[in-house]
Amino acid sequence: MARKDKEKENEEVDEKLNDTEIENEQTQAENVSESEIIPTCEERFADLNNKYILLYSDFDNFRKRTIKEKADIISNASADVIKDLLVVLDDFERAILNNEKVEDANVLKEGFKLIQHKLTLALQSKGLEQVESKGETFNSDKHEAITNVQVEDKNQKGKVIDVVERGYNLHGKSLRYAKVIVGQ
DSSP: HHHHHHHHHHHHHHHHHHHHHHHOOOOOOHHHHHHHHHHOOHHHHOOOOOOHHHHHHHHHHHHHOOOOOOHHHHHHHHHHHHHHHHHHHHHHHHHHHHTTTTHHHHHHHHHHHHHHHHHHHHHTTTTEEEEEEEBBBBOOTTTTEEEEEOOOSSSGGGBBBEEEEEEETTTEOOOOOOOEEOOO
């Protein structure tokens, strides 16, 4: 019986050793998997650096693409205006050819007025507005004074007497100031 008891004790000890070994192996496996999960500083730096390089290159590509798109928009924006002005240019060419045979000056004047009206409508459709200045108080934000003239009427002082060159706004923004003569 003593032998059976000793064998039983040995088996129990072997089982305890096996259990301890299994637990040690599991703990080591957990430690190994944790060390594999937690990256080292160099690995983390390399990962972040790669992400930075990708982000920077994406931004650089975006910047280049937007610059190219802006250049395309600017070059194509004038094409629309030019297309509308080509009709007026054609009218001028026809007027020149037809005016060689015309002797009546009134017919010539009427033709030029029609072409000027067509040109004005084409430019207004693109947002161009004439700045009315005659009789208004001089405003340096809208007018450019070429000269001052003496006026007898006190109501005319500081007002625009004559317009030498009209001013224009494009979509509400001043494109060219009106060149005016101001009363003094």
